[in-house]
Structure formats: C-alpha cells, structure tokens
Amino acid sequence: MKKLLCFVLLPVFGLSLLTGCGKSSAENGEVIVYNWGEYIDPETLSLFEEETGIKVVYDEYDTNETMYPKVEAGASAYDVICPSDYMIQKMIDNDLLAEINLDNIPNIKNIGQQYLEQSKEFDPENKYSVPYCFGTVGILYNKTMVSDPIDSWAVLWDEQYADNILMQDSVRDAFMVALKLNGYSMNTLNEAELQAAKNSLIEQKPLVQAYVIDQVRDKMIGDEAAIGVIYSGEAIYTQRENENLEYVIPKEGTNVWIDSWVIPKNAPNKENAEKFIDFMCRGDIALKNFEYITYSTPNTAAQELIEDEDIKNSKIAFPDFSQYENLETFQYLGSDGDALYNSLWKEVKSE
C-alpha cells in the first residue's frame, strides 16, 4: 500500500513542482527561440531571463533544410529563428516572415553598416532580418602536411594530397567550391556550367578521404587529413586546439554567408521576440556569444570590446573583404533550381 501511495504521489508532486516553476519565471510571458545547434552562449539566455523576466524556450536544428519544413507546416510556432541568407530569401518569398519593427531594436546601431548592406542581397530593404553571425568558407590546412603555399581551390584537386582531403557533405557548399574553381557564379542555373562543376566533383572524388560536415573540425584537429573545406567560425576554434592549422580564403572567391534573426509570421510573442533580438545585439552580449561560439560577429560594439589583440585583428574572423574578388552570398534558386542541384549531387555521390 505504501508503495502504491508513492506511485500516486510522486507524479502529483512532480507536476506541482513543474507548474510552480513555470509561473514564477514566466511573469512576462515567454519567447520561443529556434537556433542552430551550439550557436549561442547559454549564459546569455539566463541573463536575458533575469533582466526581462521573459522565459526562453530554446530549440535547435542542424541544417536550414530541416528547419524549413517545421516552420512552413506551422505545427510548432516559434518567435525567433536564425536561418542563413538563402533560406531567409526563401522564407520571404513564401511569405513566412513578419516585418521587424526596428524602432523596438535600438541596438541595431551596433551592427556594422557593411553587413546590413550585404544583407540586402537576400533581404532587399533590411525589413525582415537582423544579422547575428557571418563568415566565409575556405580551406583549412595543416602546415606540417603540405609543401607549397595554398591559395587556391585547385589544391583540392591536387593528386599529391590524395586521401588527405575533406570535402563538405552538402550540396550547395560542394558545388560552390567546384563552380568557383571553374570561374562561375555559385548561384548559377546555367546547365553547362553546372555540368562542368559536376564533372570536376566526380574527378575529385577518388582523392577525397571523406565527405563530412561538422567532423571536419575534429578530423583536422586530430591530424587525420591535410586539407579540409571549412567554415571560418570553426577555423578559429581548430587553431586553438591545433596550432599547425592555417585558414585561407581562396583567390577564386568564396561564399560570404550571414545568419540573421528573423521573426516568423505566426509568432505568438512578437514583442518578446523583438526584445530578444535587441538583447542579442547588445555589445557585451554579442561579445559573450562570439567568445563562446567563435563565429564572427557583425556587431561593431562587440568587435571593439574584444580584449585579445590577435583575435581582434584576426584576418580569419574579420577579413578585409575589399582584398578579395568574386565574393558572393548564396541566393535561393527556387524549387526547380534546388532539384537540379540535388540530382547532380546525387550523380556525384553515386559515382
């Protein structure tokens, strides 16, 4: 009988605990955030909760493509999401985003003008998005394992590095490398250009050790490969762990990407969402996040606050874009364009 009582009482007790908790911290409602995995310093979330009394409900995704159907279906309503450039464009095109009232986000003054300019490639009037992180895609190489200086995508086709090359295992990133190598735009829909890129990728496949996404980081740190295609934010982290690694932006140009905060149309707490975005644009908060995730921040106030001179002047974190040619940002290619890229990528992968 005692046992039975325990079984009945425990859940009741547990429930009361849960509801009690919910009430005390949700005095000003809540904000439901949907962000990339490991893409924020958790401390900033608790700071936000303390200062505003708004409870943060936090959820993560690993690719833009897995995030999109969930938001489109509307099954789960989010208040703030952090997609990348081309995905923001797709969401604007499909009428999924609400305009952000910038009067409620005074801290947007901290965001460098050049990044807002660049956002116009996917959000022409800066109405729907507030930049959170940016970066490039480049080559990470191990200085002890390569002989010649590296400055070109062509090194990924060099036979002396056979079985020592890590490629990105995602359609657009892989095609970006091949298209740039051939001197084309990475947003092309031209059949002949894409065929050329596909043939380059097929030619490269025997030299590739593995197609990976997040694991480039760990494999490069562990000296598993000599050369890898990587996001600049990861590059800073890998250098902390393995000092032989060096990052370079290839001379043929590359992808400059921006991940920005957006508010979906069906957001239940739009005001709180704007408060959240404003909070994330605060200099000290952006700095905390930058130090935690090592992805470059477009927040000039935070850039000023960086204490480590090496990082502050880092060419990896804050490259001088005027030095490079053919820098581009991904654009949404429409569902037919996506299908074309995907079928070509499948041909490469099944070779």
Next chain:
Amino acid sequence: MNKKALLKKKLLGTPYFIWSAIFILVPLGMVFYYGLTDRTGSFTLENVLAISTPEHAKALGIALLLSLIATLICLLLAYPLAMILCGQKNGRQSFIVLIFILPMWMNFLLRTLAWQTLLEKTGVINSILNFLHLPSLNIINTPYAIVLGMVYNFLPFMVLPIYNALSKIDGNVINAARDLGANPIQVFMKITLPLSIPGIISGITMVFIPALTTFVISKLLGGSKILLIGNVIEEEFTQASNWHLGSGLSIVLMLFIIVNMLLTAIFDKDGEGSFL
C-alpha cells in the same frame, strides 16, 4: 469461454490497438500517400519507378550486396558461438549472454562513432600497429569498414535467436540419435541444424533488414563516399526536402523486407526466434 470474458479480453487489448494504429498504421499510410503522389497531390507511380534510375539502382545494389555479406559473416560467427553457449553451465551461460547484450545498453550511434575513432588513420588501432612497426590498416571510408560496422552492430541479433532455438532442442533427441549409431557430424547435420533453422531464419531477418536500411553506418564509417539506398532516402527527406521521392523509394525497400518476412513466417511457425 463466455461472452463477458471475451469482451474483457478485447478491452485489455485496446491500448495496443490504439498504439499500433497511431504509430504504425498512420505513418505507414502517410508513406504510401507521399510515395504515390507528386507535389500537386495527384496519383503517380513515378516515385516508385525512380528506383530504376542508374544512381538509385546502384545504391540499392550496393546496399543489398553489403548487407548480404554482413548477414553471412554474422551467421558464420554466431552459429558456433551459440553452440558454445549452449554447452555451458547455467550460471555461466547467462553471464556470457549478459556480456553480449552489455554493449547494446550503449547508444548505437556512439558505438559506431567509437569504431570511427578506432579505425582512423591516426586512430587507436593504427597507433598501436605503428608502435609495433607493423603495416597500418587502411579500411576506414571503404566498403570493408561498412561491413565491419554492420557485423559488429547486428551480431547480437543473430546470436540470440540461434541460441534460443538451440537451447530448446531436447537432449533426448540427440541421445537417441547417438544410440542409433549417428556420428557427431551426422547428429549435427540431421538433428541440430534442421531443428535450429527457425532461429537461423529469424536471425537472418533481424540482421539483414537493419543492415539493408542503414544510413548511419555508411555515413560514419564509409565517409559518405559510398551511397547506400538508406542514404539516398535520408537525403531526400533531410536535404532535398522531396518527401515524395523519399517515400516512393521507401516503398520499394519495403518490398524486400516483406519478402524476407514471408520467408520467416514460412520457416518459423512456432515463433522460436521471438527471443527479443
């Protein structure tokens, strides 16, 4: 049995009916719906027939080949092991079974990742080989590593049903055969093997089906360089967001699984293999 008792029995079954309806029938219906329609929602067989394109057919062929090899290796490893197990005393028997099941308490992904760390060029195995001045082992990111991953992960599913079938064989039957002058080989071929066939068949099913449909093992141990049919389907859902094609290909895969299960149903009439 009177009516009341029958009704009671049925009532007890309702939670299971509801469970299977929501989590088995509804998802299955959705796969068929997506697989047999196109983006506009009209009926089409295109997604199912897409299996005949060179890329898909090749992926299916490699998946079939690798999973057949893995199943065969599992069978060859598991049968002697199950026999050894049966020969042990009771206490020891359950201890060895426990050792076998122990790794399964750990997550399947973690175990596969661990193999990656072991097999890598600078991994644990190669470091030891290097230290001993032996030639290094370069099977990571090749089909060999995929088969190794399949065998390692699914071996317990082969051992346990065979062990179960073997342990149910009445010792008197074997003694009788010996009495009548059968030598050990004859006992094995005429008594033990035929009586353990239900276990073998369900073991084959339990290894072959997950091996055929896996996409994680080829991703982690094959370096994503070898495209199995499971990878194609996974990418249609997660990357290409073409659920129609992904579902259509899943229906094709289901056909193979149904054939396999029919075989099981024919051979395993008494449910010998329902150990797990």
